Amino acid sequence: MTDYARGLSHEPPLKPERPQFSSGPTVKFPGWSLDKIKTASLGRSHRSKLAKGRLKYAIDLTRELLGVPDDYLVGIMPASDTGALEAAMWTMLDPARPATVAAWESFGNVWIQDAVKQLKLPNLQTLSADYGEIPDLSTIPQRNDVVFTWNGTTSGAMIPNTDWLEPGREGITINDATSAIFAMEMDWAKLDATTFSWQKVMGSEAQHGMLILSPKAVERIESYDPSWPLPKLFRMKKGDKINTGIFEGATINTPSLLATEDYIAALEWAKSIGGRQAMFDRANANANIVKDWIEAKPWLRNMVADPAQRTNTGVCMMFQGDWYESLSAEEQADVPKKVVAMLEERNVGYDFNGYRDAPPSLRIWCGGTVEQDDIQRLLPWIEWAYETVKNG
The missing domain is CATH 3.90.1150.10 (Aspartate Aminotransferase, domain 1)
Structure with missing residues (x-):
């Protein structure tokens, strides 16, 4: 040099x-090419047996590769990681409960702005740090709901561990893991809603996000009805129960089956290398x-x-x-x-x-x-x- x-x-x-x-x-x-993408589902309704089967296969492969616990739900959401993360915030953060949003780069600051300006949470603690630093997460009360970004996509700063989250804590945790998952091990026992997008670590096509929910998160969604309007893209309940179809391949809106097949190809490659x-x-x-x-x-x-x-x-x-x-x-x-x-x-x-x-x-x-x-x-x-x- x-x-x-x-x-x-x-x-x-x-x-x-x-x-x-x-x-x-x-x-x-490595080795990706268009002929690696299966095309039988293209041009088919996403509600068809074939297409729903491919969407469910993408969900099942995600669960397998990430080691997601059996009692957690894994679903495909619209609008990439942003859509998945905001769906979790809009459906789970109760103004009657205390909450913390922690940020140390651009996207985490977006979640702070959502909590402050859009949801207008009254019992809100915000923690922020400059690029390259992480705030003191130990100051977060364990009863608080917390929104955080596992890995700062725009700063290169990640949490080194989850010691600041106590096992069995009262509050729920919403984790934006989009540039961490598939590169860092997730501490599932301490995570209630985890989101990521296909186009990050897996190198797949954009516009679809993943939402992984713990039983605690499901209980919160089922027991809490937000006072604010919920766009259709955020609605995860049928009546008073979680819409389990979302987590079995029946997506909220029309997905790109081409993008789905590309994600599947990436998952199969990852599985093939270990x-x-x-x-x-x-x-x-x-x-x-x-x-x-x-x-x-x-x-x-x-x-x-x-x-x-x-x-x-x-x-x-x-x-x-x-x-x-x-x-x-x-x-x-x-x-x-x-x-x-x-x-x-x-x-x-x-x-x-x-x-x-x-x-x-x-x-x-x-x-x-x-x-x-x-x-x-x-x-x-x-x-x-x-x-x-x-x-x-």
């Missing part, structure tokens, strides 16, 4: 074979390559200061050093933009710029569908581009 940095005209010799490093939608699994542990191992190996590289570069730092809180999916890094710090704020913001533009132009790496609301940064997706060789080939190019911008 040193040679590449010294000779600005000397580009690294190898490019990633798959230059997709976006943090969502993420790169398809299931969720193999996915964890792949993400850890990928992320360690990037984290070690960041530590070896004096002009970079991980956005997350605490190593125990550093994600193994969307690893975020920031520039530092005398040259960078001598720039104006506007010039600093241009550095990652220029680096990304140079590498996208050369078909080396796509969409690895930091999130638009985050501090100026780069973000490399390291989830299980990414290959180690591609990450290893990307990093010298980032160094080359940085040195080119610095000396240009």
